[in-house]
Amino acid sequence: MRKITANLYMTLDGRGEFPKYPGSDLPSGKPGEPDEFFRKMWTDRFSDVTTVVMGRRSFTGHRRVHSLKGRKPNDPKFLFDYSRFLDRVEKVCLSHRLKRLDWENSRVLKGDLAKIVARIRSEKGGNIIIEGGPRLIHEVLRLDLADDYWFLVMPVVFGRGPRYWGPMKAQTNLKLLSASTMRYGELVLHYEAVRGKAAAKGK
Ligand SMILES: NC(=O)c1ccc[n+]([C@@H]2O[C@H](COP(=O)([O-])OP(=O)(O)OC[C@H]3O[C@@H](n4cnc5c(N)ncnc54)[C@H](OP(=O)(O)O)[C@@H]3O)[C@@H](O)[C@H]2O)c1
Numbered sequence: 001m002r003k004i005t006a007n008l009y010m011t012l013d014g015r016g017e018f019p020k021y022p023g024s025d026l027p028s029g030k031p032g033e034p035d036e037f038f039r040k041m042w043t044d045r046f047s048d049v050t051t052v053v054m055g056r057r058s059f060t061g062h063r064r065v066h067s068l069k070g071r072k073p074n075d076p077k078f079l080f081d082y083s084r085f086l087d088r089v090e091k092v093c094l095s096h097r098l099k100r101l102d103w104e105n106s107r108v109l110k111g112d113l114a115k116i117v118a119r120i121r122s123e124k125g126g127n128i129i130i131e132g133g134p135r136l137i138h139e140v141l142r143l144d145l146a147d148d149y150w151f152l153v154m155p156v157v158f159g160r161g162p163r164y165w166g167p168m169k170a171q172t173n174l175k176l177l178s179a180s181t182m183r184y185g186e187l188v189l190h191y192e193a194v195r196g197k198a199a200a201k202g203k
Pocket residue numbers: 009016017018054055056057058059061094095096097098109110111112113131132133134135136137162
């Protein structure tokens with residue numbers, strides 16, 4: 001079955017922002033190479049992910065910055081590889097208002113998120129990443145739609161910006177698969193969804 005992974009990039013207070021903090025303007029990995037989070041989330045998965053799902057704001061932001069057309073000549077090679085990957089994969093943009101997307105291999109879907117996710121999962125293809133933004137990911141968490149979650153937690157209490165957390169339908173249990181620290185105090189957390197009997201027993 002196609003695996004669905006959600007990506008979260010948040011401050012300690014759960015805001016979807018990329019604030020400045022000591023080290024944030026320096027490479028977290030070796031210069032010119034992807035850091036651990038980027039490798040695990042993207043570079044290592046170029047061969048098994050065929051669909052990336054984004055809300056409208058996330059989609060238009062990625063098209064502007066991360067499509068091959070948006071790349072800057074001095075960007076490192078791994079970002080060009082990322083752009084080639086994003087151009088190539090199927091992209092689903094969730095939107096009520098966009099009709100034209102101007103990015104190859106893209107389509108617009110709208111409506112009930114649980115039905116949309118079930119539909120995409122039933123189609124032929126490899127694994128699926130739900131990239132954001134925070135409002136979409138909150139809905140994914142609320143409806144328990146992803147099989148696993150990668151968190152990048154930045155060492156900042158930011159106090160403003162879009163929220164990842166909010167009211168839930170019910171308690172959701174996640175199992176920690178790995179936790180690590182990056183060079184400037186960021187946490188990289190990987191959780192999988194706990195379903196079935198284990199979830200009911202609160203295990
Ligand atoms: N990965 C990321 O993209 C990321 C990560 C961290 C922080 N951020 C920041 O977060 C901000 C954007 O966050 P956001 O959470 O507001 O944006 P978002 O989730 O990317 O986009 C929200 C929009 O998606 C559409 N949408 C979502 N669910 C839908 C559904 N079921 N059916 C139809 N349309 C649906 C709606 O667009 P319509 O209005 O067109 O209907 C909605 O207004 C940016 O400032 C960005 O810098 C982004």
